[in-house]
Amino acid sequence: MITILFCLPLAVFLSTLVFSISIFAGLFDSFILSTSYQIFNLLYVIILLFYLRTYPIQPKFYIYILLLSMLVQFSLILGYAITDGPESAIWTYDALVAHLPRSIELSHNLSQPFSVVTSTTNPFEVLYLSNLWVALWFSQFGATSLVTATAISSLKLPTIFLLYKAFNNLTRNPRLSCIALTIYCFSPNIIFYTTVFYKDFFVHLLIALYLYILGLSMSKPRYIALSLLPISILTTERFYLSVILILNALVFYSRFNKSKLIILFFVIIVSIFLYYITQKYFAGYSIDNLFTTLPSFRDSHNNMDSVRPTSNLILDIFRATFTPFFAWEKVLTYNLLDSLLLLGGFYHQLVTLLYFRGAWITRSLPISSLNIFVLSIIIIVALIFPFNARARDNAYPVICLFAAYTLRPRAFA
Numbered sequence: 001m002i003t004i005l006f007c008l009p010l011a012v013f014l015s016t017l018v019f020s021i022s023i024f025a026g027l028f029d030s031f032i033l034s035t036s037y038q039i040f041n042l043l044y045v046i047i048l049l050f051y052l053r054t055y056p057i058q059p060k061f062y063i064y065i066l067l068l069s070m071l072v073q074f075s076l077i078l079g080y081a082i083t084d085g086p087e088s089a090i091w092t093y094d095a096l097v098a099h100l101p102r103s104i105e106l107s108h109n110l111s112q113p114f115s116v117v118t119s120t121t122n123p124f125e126v127l128y129l130s131n132l133w134v135a136l137w138f139s140q141f142g143a144t145s146l147v148t149a150t151a152i153s154s155l156k157l158p159t160i161f162l163l164y165k166a167f168n169n170l171t172r173n174p175r176l177s178c179i180a181l182t183i184y185c186f187s188p189n190i191i192f193y194t195t196v197f198y199k200d201f202f203v204h205l206l207i208a209l210y211l212y213i214l215g216l217s218m219s220k221p222r223y224i225a226l227s228l229l230p231i232s233i234l235t236t237e238r239f240y241l242s243v244i245l246i247l248n249a250l251v252f253y254s255r256f257n258k259s260k261l262i263i264l265f266f267v268i269i270v271s272i273f274l275y276y277i278t279q280k281y282f283a284g285y286s287i288d289n290l291f292t293t294l295p296s297f298r299d300s301h302n303n304m305d306s307v308r309p310t311s312n313l314i315l316d317i318f319r320a321t322f323t324p325f326f327a328w329e330k331v332l333t334y335n336l337l338d339s340l341l342l343l344g345g346f347y348h349q350l351v352t353l354l355y356f357r358g359a360w361i362t363r364s365l366p367i368s369s370l371n372i373f374v375l376s377i378i379i380i381v382a383l384i385f386p387f388n389a390r391a392r393d394n395a396y397p398v399i400c401l402f403a404a405y406t407l408r409p410r411a412f413a
Helices: 002-025 030-054 061-083 093-109 129-141 145-154 156-171 174-185 188-193 200-219 221-234 239-256 260-282 287-300 313-322 337-361 366-384 389-407
Strands: none
Touching (some): 002 030, 002 061, 030 061, 030 174, 030 337, 061 145, 061 174, 093 129, 129 145, 129 200, 145 156, 156 174, 156 200, 156 366, 156 389, 174 389, 188 200, 188 389, 200 221, 200 239, 200 366, 200 389, 239 366, 313 366, 337 366, 366 389
16 A cells, blocks of 8 residues: 555656646547546545545645645646647636736736725625735736646645644544545546636635634634634635635634633624625615625626526525536537536535535534535525536535545544
């Protein structure tokens, strides 16, 4: 087994590099390439999970998993650079209409004084700090798709590191934490959404920081106040997440801290924060305005009737929970990195089933309150864009954590 683990990094690097070069150069059919690559990735996950469930592990084994994940990112970028891959592989539609222009404008402004103005006409128009991060790279290396992919991937390292620390703080179980980290790192959805130019690479970093702080607060309650840092930053990325997370932090904190005075203080802080959110994003909006703005937001994110919410909320919750679904018509249109989503849905659906089992297993533990985050995201996605896996996967770190409880070996539980 040690020999296999020794050879695994080379296998991960070569298989990902071959996939990257082949997919960007169009050497073979994208569906066959994606299917073959994901079979290899699934094999890597099985090997790692078998080892984690069977053998004693070193305290720093998570570094090995982190190395494998970074090899995936490096190989994808290297293949893209070697083939001079198409810009559309990294600069998606969302990037072209929103993120890229903002990043380019910011990169130009970095050399001179500038002010950031928050829109007062649309609560969904904000400046994303994820754009600012990419703009910093643009200002130094130029505005290219390769620089974009490199900038995005550079945050994968701290994200994975924080996630392991968060999992370990929340569970006090390095083996369980490594299982959760493995599930997360090799998810095709996560690989795709944190490589192309979406905001998610930055959102997942903030979620990891938030979970890390919650884990710290279990043993050092005073650290709960620090959770306001990632929550506040999220107001510039996805403000609805900041509302969910601060309420979840309140419930989480009250599960293991019985000091009524401290809880009351935290309730006051939460109230002030929620007031700030309403003033920043909905100043001058009545309830009627809100109910007309939200459908407009929903329509702008669903440009086809087949992906719009239906009148059946149960059906939409099912779609939001288990999307992406495989469809033959996608085979012809998903021919770059998005081909990972063709069969990646099966991986996610299996992980989701494991999540529900893990959520039941941990129902009496303090961390079970984190399910508020997952279920709230699923309901929001179901109401607005039930086929948007990217929005749902904001909660993927937590989904992986509970899925790991299902896979944990009883001998080491």
